[in-house]
Amino acid sequence: MRFLKGKDYKDASRKAANIISAQIIMKPNCVLGLATGSSPIGAYNQLIDWYKKGDLDFSEVSTINLDEYKGLSGEHKQSYRYFMNTNLFNHVNIEKSKTFVPDGLAEDDDKECARYNEIIKSRGIDLQLLGLGHNGHIGFNEPDDAFEKETHIVKLSENTILANSRLFKEVSQVPRYAFTMGIKNIMQARKIVVIVSGVDKADIVKEVFFGPVTPKVPGSILQMHNDVTVIGDEAAFSKISI
Numbered sequence: 001m002r003f004l005k006g007k008d009y010k011d012a013s014r015k016a017a018n019i020i021s022a023q024i025i026m027k028p029n030c031v032l033g034l035a036t037g038s039s040p041i042g043a044y045n046q047l048i049d050w051y052k053k054g055d056l057d058f059s060e061v062s063t064i065n066l067d068e069y070k071g072l073s074g075e076h077k078q079s080y081r082y083f084m085n086t087n088l089f090n091h092v093n094i095e096k097s098k099t100f101v102p103d104g105l106a107e108d109d110d111k112e113c114a115r116y117n118e119i120i121k122s123r124g125i126d127l128q129l130l131g132l133g134h135n136g137h138i139g140f141n142e143p144d145d146a147f148e149k150e151t152h153i154v155k156l157s158e159n160t161i162l163a164n165s166r167l168f169k170e171v172s173q174v175p176r177y178a179f180t181m182g183i184k185n186i187m188q189a190r191k192i193v194v195i196v197s198g199v200d201k202a203d204i205v206k207e208v209f210f211g212p213v214t215p216k217v218p219g220s221i222l223q224m225h226n227d228v229t230v231i232g233d234e235a236a237f238s239k240i241s242i
């Protein structure tokens with residue numbers, strides 16, 4: 001595992017964007033596994049900036065997102081499809097038909113999980129970007145008794161519902177269920193980049209990357225992957241010595 005410390009969030013975001021853009025330059029038709037949340041926004045902004053300057057081309061890139069709330073349409077402002085469109089896809093020359101996010105309105109959960117899982121397996125992810133939930137979740141893989149392997153529907157923990165309610169008018173509006181890639185899907189990515197920022201992530205960063213590997217802390221499985229880069233600002237890395 002490599003740790004890259006940025007001076008601040010902007011610096012950390014630029015480092016993450018550098019790795020993503022190197023991936024696109026080395027393999028123009030690469031498959032990027034993308035994440036939502038506040039953590040990757042800075043990296044997305046940097047990528048947009050480089051695209052606008054003519055330094056990056058997304059025309060052959062495909063993307064597969066980690067997760068989506070069940071019950072929200074892609075037009076809903078808090079859906080992850082909407083997030084991706086507004087924070088990245090609408091601003092670069094990516095073909096929308098090559099951007100995948102689970103369908104939050106799918107009527108049959110099992111069918112949607114199988115469909116999405118097939119999208120992941122048939123393409124294969126070259127680089128997976130991740131944020132980290134305060135309870136150590138990656139995607140929406142919540143603490144559990146076992147590592148859930150493939151795409152599945154998950155009941156969100158109270159902790160996650162509360163953390164994510166900051167983006168909704170009130171906590172009751174936060175969906176209780178979500179579709180998410182499983183741990184096996186994430187671990188099969190060739191390369192993984194985790195972005196963390198802020199002092200509120202300092203404890204979980206220590207637990208995930210230096211504590212025991214356990215499904216109670218889902219991100220801890222990343223210790224077993226052979227190509228993980230963790231990028232953070234000083235605050236997020238304040239409880240580890242690297």
Ligand SMILES: N[C@@H]1[C@@H](O)[C@H](O)[C@@H](COP(=O)(O)O)O[C@@H]1O
Pocket residue numbers: 035036037038039040066067130131132133134137138139140160164
């Ligand atoms: N499903 C997403 C995760 O993919 C994300 O990593 C996490 C952390 O978000 P943030 O980066 O805003 O702290 O939030 C959500 O729950």
